Amino acid sequence: MIRxxxxxxxxxxxxxxxxxxxxxxxTFFCFAAAMVVFGALNSFGPLDLLANKLIMLGxxxxxxxxxxxxxxxxxxxxxxxxIIAMAAMVLLATHWCHNGTTLPWLGVAMLASVQWLVxxxxxxxxxxRVSTGFLLLAALIASNGVAWKIYDCYQSMLAAIAAAVGxxxxxxxxxVRLWSDIxxxxxxVAAITCSHLRPPRYLLVLAGVLLLYGVCAAGFSKLALQxxxxxxxxxxxxxxxxxxxxxxxxxxxxPKRG
Amino acid sequence: MKPLLTSLKKHPVxxxxxxxxxxxxxRLVTALADSGETRPRPGMVAxxxxxxxxxxxxxxxxxxxxxxxxxxxxxxxxELLGHHCKYLNGHLTRDMLKGVDVLFIINxxxxxxxxxxxxxxxxxxxxxxxxxxxxxxDVVGTQQSLNDLLRPVSISFNFDAGLFFKHEWKNxxxxxxxxxxxxxxxxxxxxxxxxxxxxxxxxxxxxxxxxYGFSDWGNRWNAAGAYLGDYxxxxxxxxxxxxxxxxAEYGKGRVLVFGDTSPFQNFELPWNCLDFFSDCIxxxxxxxxxxxxxxxxxxxxxxxxxxxLVLWRRGRLPNVFAGLVALGMLAAHxxxxxxxxxTNISGKKIAIVDVGCNPRINSGHGDDxxxxxxxxxxxxxxxxxxNLPSPRPDEVTNAxxxxxxxxxxxxPSQPPGRAALVFASPAxxxxxxxxxEEYNLDITGVPLGFATxxxxxxxxxxxxxxAYAIGYLRDTGTNDTGIRYEILGDFxxxxxxxxxxxxxxxLCLVADDGFAVDQNLEGIFTAHTNNIQFMNRILNKLQ
Numbered sequence: 017m018i019r020x021x022x023x024x025x026x027x028x029x030x031x032x033x034x035x036x037x038x039x040x041x042x043t044f045f046c047f048a049a050a051m052v053v054f055g056a057l058n059s060f061g062p063l064d065l066l067a068n069k070l071i072m073l074g075x076x077x078x079x080x081x082x083x084x085x086x087x088x089x090x091x092x093x094x095x096x097x098x099i100i101a102m103a104a105m106v107l108l109a110t111h112w113c114h115n116g117t118t119l120p121w122l123g124v125a126m127l128a129s130v131q132w133l134v135x136x137x138x139x140x141x142x143x144x145r146v147s148t149g150f151l152l153l154a155a156l157i158a159s160n161g162v163a164w165k166i167y168d169c170y171q172s173m174l175a176a177i178a179a180a181v182g183x184x185x186x187x188x189x190x191x192v193r194l195w196s197d198i199x200x201x202x203x204x205v206a207a208i209t210c211s212h213l214r215p216p217r218y219l220l221v222l223a224g225v226l227l228l229y230g231v232c233a234a235g236f237s238k239l240a241l242q243x244x245x246x247x248x249x250x251x252x253x254x255x256x257x258x259x260x261x262x263x264x265x266x267x268x269x270x271p272k273r274g
Numbered sequence: 275m276k277p278l279l280t281s282l283k284k285h286p287v288x289x290x291x292x293x294x295x296x297x298x299x300x301r302l303v304t305a306l307a308d309s310g311e312t313r314p315r316p317g318m319v320a321x322x323x324x325x326x327x328x329x330x331x332x333x334x335x336x337x338x339x340x341x342x343x344x345x346x347x348x349x350x351x352x353e354l355l356g357h358h359c360k361y362l363n364g365h366l367t368r369d370m371l372k373g374v375d376v377l378f379i380i381n382x383x384x385x386x387x388x389x390x391x392x393x394x395x396x397x398x399x400x401x402x403x404x405x406x407x408x409x410x411x412d413v414v415g416t417q418q419s420l421n422d423l424l425r426p427v428s429i430s431f432n433f434d435a436g437l438f439f440k441h442e443w444k445n446x447x448x449x450x451x452x453x454x455x456x457x458x459x460x461x462x463x464x465x466x467x468x469x470x471x472x473x474x475x476x477x478x479x480x481x482x483x484x485x486y487g488f489s490d491w492g493n494r495w496n497a498a499g500a501y502l503g504d505y506x507x508x509x510x511x512x513x514x515x516x517x518x519x520x521x522a523e524y525g526k527g528r529v530l531v532f533g534d535t536s537p538f539q540n541f542e543l544p545w546n547c548l549d550f551f552s553d554c555i556x557x558x559x560x561x562x563x564x565x566x567x568x569x570x571x572x573x574x575x576x577x578x579x580x581x582x583l584v585l586w587r588r589g590r591l592p593n594v595f596a597g598l599v600a601l602g603m604l605a606a607h608x609x610x611x612x613x614x615x616x617t618n619i620s621g622k623k624i625a626i627v628d629v630g631c632n633p634r635i636n637s638g639h640g641d642d643x644x645x646x647x648x649x650x651x652x653x654x655x656x657x658x659x660x661n662l663p664s665p666r667p668d669e670v671t672n673a674x675x676x677x678x679x680x681x682x683x684x685x686p687s688q689p690p691g692r693a694a695l696v697f698a699s700p701a702x703x704x705x706x707x708x709x710x711e712e713y714n715l716d717i718t719g720v721p722l723g724f725a726t727x728x729x730x731x732x733x734x735x736x737x738x739x740x741a742y743a744i745g746y747l748r749d750t751g752t753n754d755t756g757i758r759y760e761i762l763g764d765f766x767x768x769x770x771x772x773x774x775x776x777x778x779x780x781l782c783l784v785a786d787d788g789f790a791v792d793q794n795l796e797g798i799f800t801a802h803t804n805n806i807q808f809m810n811r812i813l814n815k816l817q
Contacts, residue, residue, distance in 0.1 A: 062440030062486050158451040161479040168474075171515060182509075194486070194514035237509060245507045246439045249486055 043264025048078025049143045050201065050256050050263075053150065059197055060256075061249035142267055146204045153200065171196045174229055181230030182237060192233035195255050199229040202259040209270040225262065232258060316356040316615070317375030317559045321348060323363050326381035326414040331540065332650035334810070337801030339639065339792075342650050344539045345380065350622060350658055351543045355552050356615030366393040375559040376403035380535055382419040395426055399525025403558025407532045410435035410470045411492030411501035417470075427522035428476030429531050432489060435502055436471040436516050436533060439486040442638070446486035448515065453557045454481055454530065457549030457611070462637060464519075464550055465542040469534020471516040480517035481530070488513040526561045530554055540653075541646050544627070544661045545637050552612040611662070614672045622658040623674035623817075630663030631681035631705065637661075640797030642788065645679065647796030651806060652677075655813035675816060680787035681705040688712070693780040693816040699742055699787040709781065713757055713774040716745045717785045722765050736763055736771075736808035739788035743768035762812055771808075773815050782812050 054060060055072030063071070157167045171193050182190030202225045210221045232255040240248040321327075330343025349359035362370055362377075371377065371393055384390065398404050408420045408431050421430045438446045442462045449455045449464075458464050464482065471489045474480055489512040490503040507513055520531045536542055538551060617624060627645065629635050638644040645661070652659040657675060670676065670689055677695045678685050684705045688694050698706050700717050710716055722741040746759055746769070756776065763771030763784070771784045788794055795805050 059485075062438075062445045064445060068445070161477065164450075164479045188509045190509060191512045192514055193512065193516075196515065237513065240507050240513065241509060245437075245486075245488060245513070249439045 039264060039268045042267045043261050044078065044081075045143060046205070046263035046267065047257060047260035048075045048081075050198070050260055051075030051078065053201065054198065054256065059195075059252070061252040062246065063250075142205065142208055142270060146201065146208060150197075150201050150204055154197070167196075170200070174199060174226070174233070177226050177230040178233035178237070181227070182234035185231070185234055186238050188237070188241075190234050190237040192237050194236060195229065195232060195252070198255055198259055199225065202228070202263055205263045205266055209266040212271055221266070225259075228258060228262060229255075315556070315559065316358070317555070318373050319352045319357045319359045319555060320362050320371065320374040320377045321345070321359060322366070322377060322379045322382065323361050324382055324384040325379070325416060325419075326383060329361075332653040334654055337650075337796055337803060337806055339541065339646050339650070339796065339798035342540060342646075342653075344535070347540045347543060347653065347658070348378075348538065350619050351547045351551065352555070353619045354547060354614060354616075354624070354658060354660075355555065355612065357555065366390045368393045368396055371397045371402075374402060376405060376555050378405045378407070378538075379423065380407040380538075381409060381414055381416045382406075382423060383414065383416055384419050386419065386422050391423070394423070395524065398527035398529060401526035401561035403527060403555070403560075404524075404529045405532075405554060405558055406529065407535045407538065408470060409535050410468055410533070411503070413500045424529070424531060427478055427524050427529050427531075428474070429478045429520050429522060429529075430473045430475075431470045431533065432473060433492045433501075434471055434489040434511075435468050435492065436484050436487050436518055437468060437490045437505060438484065439488075442467070443484065443487070446484060447518075448483040448485035450479075450481055450483065452481050452521070454519075454521070454550070454553050457553060463546060465537040465546050465637070466518055466532070466534050467536040469518065469532065469536070471512075471518065472520045472531060472533050474517050474520045476522075477524075478520050478522040478531075480520050482517075482519040484516040484518050485514065487516050487518075489516050523562055528558045528562060530558050541639065541649060544649055544659045547660065548611040548614070548662070556612075611666070611669075614669060617672045617674070619658050622656050624672055625652045625657035625659045625675040625677060626665050626669060626673040627652075627659060627661045627677040627679070628663070628665060628681070628685075629661045629679075630665075631678055631683045631685060633682070635679055640792045640800070642791050642793040644792045645790060646798075647792045647794075647806075648677070648679075648790045648809075650796055651790075651809040651813060655810060656817070657813070675813075678706070679790060685709050688779055688781070691778050693782070695782045695784075695812065695816060697784045697787050697789050699740060699785065702787060710783070712779070713776055713781050713783075714746060715772065715774055715781070715783055717783070718743045718745045720768065722768065722770065736789070736805045737794070737802060738765070738770060738786040739791075739794045740786055741765060741770045741789075742785040744770065744772050744783060744785045746772060746774070760815070762815065763808065771812065773812070780816055782816055784812070 051071050052075035055068050055075055060068060060071060153163075157163045174196050175191055175193050178192045179190050182188055182192075203222060206221050206225050210218050213221065236248060236251065236255070239251060242248075327345050328343050329346045330341075331346030332342040349361075352359040357375075360374075365387060367389060374397065377394065377397065379394075394404065406420065406424060408416055412418075412431075412433055417431050417433060424430060438444075440446055443466060444462065447464075447466075449458050455464075466482065471484070471487075472480070488507050490505060491508070491511055492501045493499075493503050494501060496502060518533050522529045522531075537546060543551060614624065627648065629645075634643055635645060636643045639646055649659045649661075652675075660669075660673075662669060665673070665676075670686075670692065673692060675693045675695060676688070679697050680702050681696070681698065682702060682705060685694075685696070685708070687708060694709065696706055696709070698717060700719050703710075703717055720743040722738065722743060724737075724739065724741075743765075758775045760773040760775075761769045761771070762773055762782065763769070770786065771782065773780065773782045784790075789805070790809070792800075795802055795809065
């Protein structure tokens with residue numbers, strides 16, 4: 017755990033207390049933020065659009081609740097216009113988000129309002145940066161041939177990791193390319209939150225995220241073989257939860273900026 | 275010049291932000307200008323016949339979807355968009371392709387000669403379009419031909435079938451940002467079903483990806499089952515993010531490749547003609563010009579600058595900027611349907627089925643909510659059907675016949691000179707009351723249920739699914755409005771289908787909201803002959 021040097025850096029009156037967000041609310045943050053982002057990108061699997069909208073709205077409420085839980089007596093609170101802007105952006109995002117269409121423009125604007133909503137709080141700040149970066153990458157991949165090629169290579173690397181994990185854990189061949197976006201999101205969280213670590217540790221964290229992907233993908237493959245693909249796909253929430261847990265740990269490790 | 279340079283040195287960030295604002299404003303204005311309906315440039319579309327394709331349309335010789343052909347109506351829908359269409363046969367030469375804007379090659383079974391390939395790729399390199407459609411598991415022996423053809427752009431067909439996690443790819447697609455996909459805003463509006471997955475290498479990139487789909491390997495021994503596999507995911511099959519549609523640039527032109535032939539077949543074109551089909555032709559016909567590339571580059575600069583501002587700058591400025599960009603993008607992402615090019619297409623009149631008036635109507639095939647049979651009946655009777663949700667006034671003006679199936683929403687008043695065909699029961703009376711009042715018609719609450727003329731009256735007549743009796747004022751002798759009525763169908767003397775004529779207006783009311791669904795009319799493998807002939811009679815009367 018990285019300790020604060022300034023006992024009360026944000027003048028919140030929480031001097032002496034451990035820096036927020038703490039592990040459990042941080043995990044909750046990550047889960048809720050992932051729900052907003054992946055709900056916007058319709059990455060939850062073959063859920064209908066209404067379910068995706070509900071997931072996104074649930075995610076927004078979760079972010080609010082998580083923020084409050086992680087900031088007892090905190091100085092910064094969501095402003096009314098911030099909440100309105102956020103709600104408007106979410107509605108617009110769901111309007112655009114038909115049939116899995118990736119429309120990251122609105123995500124960028126949505127995250128701008130998140131940034132507007134709460135600034136400076138460690139978890140939020142990181143998630144805003146990660147989500148913006150992720151949506152930016154999604155935009156590039158969706159509209160640029162070269163970016164797609166790079167993404168395809170990245171997916172091949174993930175598939176190779178999943179295949180290796182599958183052969184070790186389940187003794188079966190696996191060719192899975194699902195949730196490569198979720199893994200990318202977590203890699204960005206790891207890249208930002210652990211940037212203060214020395215290279216061997218830093219690489220170890222990134223490798224851990226990739227290994228987690230391998231376990232999730234190979235596990236999904238096993239489920240899909242047993243239950244069929246449609247039923248198994250509803251378990252998309254579990255990899256998101258697993259990555260949120262890891263992201264929560266990573267955010268808790270991040271030193272306070274400023 | 276000097277003061278400008280001085281201020282540039284003094285306030286570089288401010289000037290950069292001002293330039294970005296100018297760029298964003300320009301993007302917003304151009305996006306708003308582009309957001310309306312579009313009228314594609316008329317061009318020549320060529321349809322190559324050297325493959326597993328046909329020119330059959332729904333006809334009166336054979337009924338049932340299976341006998342209604344695949345591409346017979348392709349030229350008419352091209353014409354509907356303002357394009358000309360011609361067929362090409364045999365080996366292709368550069369001369370044959372002169373004047374062709376977009377070449378469609380579907381399920382080719384040709385052993386391409388050097389001359390063929392030279393003609394095709396020279397055409398593309400000169401700035402024209404090529405659209406290639408193939409199918410799953412080398413089903414009609416096209417895989418080799420397709421892969422040989424597409425070698426210059428590094429796209430190849432796998433020997434497999436791309437299967438979805440959920441029926442008809444509902445919420446399972448990843449539709450990448452592309453002018454071709456700008457209208458794909460509702461589930462299955464692309465009309466892609468089961469086709470091969472594509473391998474994209476080199477310059478190629480996917481346009482539509484089966485995010486929640488998998489590659490079901492084909493089985494060479496399963497000739498009876500179209501070489502399809504076991505429809506199940508097996509451990510050695512690729513799962514997730516399988517490319518279904520791909521594109522590539524070659525020289526000055528573009529190539530668009532579909533792993534499935536469904537999207538542009540007879541039964542699908544009424545659904546996607548004015549958006550996806552039209553966009554595919556327009557996109558491939560227009561060469562990727564420098565200004566278009568710069569337009570795409572502008573978008574990229576905007577994404578980067580928005581993200582940069584949001585991340586690194588505080589204050590109101592980044593939010594205003596992000597809002598501006600979002601507004602511009604919102605406007606840009608809501609294009610209207612493309613325009614119809616005329617009213618009379620190869621001697622056929624346009625019939626619009628208002629699928630927006632009843633959300634229960636679906637775009638499937640052969641069930642109690644799909645309307646392929648209605649499409650076939652319209653096509654048989656010299657109509658060119660379009661299934662449109664909430665048709666625009668200009669579309670209605672171009673149409674000769676408007677069809678409403680069990681309308682749950684209010685039906686708009688009938689424009690002069692247009693005929694209307696309504697299938698309804700008393701439950702839908704609120705939606706059609708104004709229309710019925712124009713003709714002094716009403717649907718009574720007398721349920722006739724499953725009624726068949728043929729069984730009871732010993733005559734060849736239709737079989738209703740859920741019929742009601744129609745009331746009209748001629749019976750009471752109060753009709754002095756000049757409306758002429760003709761009973762087209764009855765059950766035990768109670769009218770179930772009535773044609774009413776009021777000057778130039780004509781309305782046919784069938785008091786059975788389920789009469790024209792596939793289950794009662796015509797499915798893929800089924801055909802209710804009496805009902806089809808009854809529909810022919812009705813549509814003839816409405817001509």
